[in-house]
Amino acid sequence: MRSIEDYIIEHIDEEPQLLSQIYREAHVKLLHGDMSSGHLQGRLLKMLVQMIRPSRVLEVGTYTGYSALCIAEGLEDGASLETIEIDDEMEDIIRENFSRSSYSDKITLIIGDANEVVLDYEDSTFDLVFMDGNKRDYWQLYEKILPKVKQGGFILADNTLWHGKVLEKPKSNDWQTKGILEFNTHLKSDNRVEKVILAVRDGLTLIRKK
Template sequence: MNNKLEEYILSHIDAEPDLLKNIDRDTHVKMLQTNMNAGHLQGRLLKMITQMIQPQRILEIGTFVGYSALCFAEGLGEIGELHTIEIDDELEDYIRQNFALSEHGHKIKLYIGDAMVIIPGFEDESFDMAFIDADKKLYWDYFEAIVPKIRKGGFILADNTLWYGKVVEKVKSNDWSTKGVLNFNERLSSDQRVEKVILPVRDGLTLIRKK
């Protein structure tokens, strides 16, 4: 997408809430990997998808600065809850600060640690929706850990599944992130437990429905 087209889209969708605009600005000033932030377009999409699905419980893998979590929380009803996992403990204070500033922050429970250790702890719990946006090398592992905890008819969203277009390029031997995304896409395409479609939004967003 070229800059002019992106500007046109952003000027013709719902405005980015002030808090999220500030978080995005701060992220570009303070963080190195600013592309990890959801941003205006994807944020409004995540909120709307949440409103469409109307989940009660959402699981998010990969909080980063909390932008996407706040978009999900915005789309949740008052009794809805979002459980979000972030492995980088240095981000915890910043994330909690962002949640505290939001009127939707009370719907969010933050876990700091390895998702592959934390997810099994939700023993008898189920979720209506999940969002995968963490270590690309582990995408399929996250998916397999999540599927049993998603109710029948529930949804999983996987971010970055076009991975800067690298999915159609020759992969370097040491490019483990691209290999992880390719492995996820290939295995998911033939997985009969779910229905799936890749949306060419931003860096690719795969919408998955558990049968």
């Protein structure tokens, strides 16, 4: 039986061939292939970038580079993306995927801990941040990122519905679900920003800095 997402995918722009290959390879070769962005979210990211028209973008959590390539696809000439990945074992895969794309010149890959890397940026640096890092300390990471976003800029926080687990009481050792719940609660009361959660894939929160 087809799902609503199946129907949506049938009625939106096709997934570029390279991204389709990267997505399949992630599910075949990697233990956590489901961490990769997919067709629907990828097309949404591209369009959001085209709407926002950022000059400088930051991504936290590169994984295979799928989402980075979607963001880069939406960038205007002269705009750039910096993407941070903590897992150095992913570096060769990421660089290979970027090298297969015509957008590689727009992307800078940084291997390191985003909690440390973002502190090196000056305030009001980025027009847009795509946040897809460790869910355990999501709100703490958000607090480090927010000053680096320009007034009127955006943060896109991924996985904020977390497989629907946000509706349940988390188990005592389920630190990732607890992290998402803490982030959502923290964000709700943050008057420095406007926010809305989209029920797309695993939840995507759009945040605009006032």
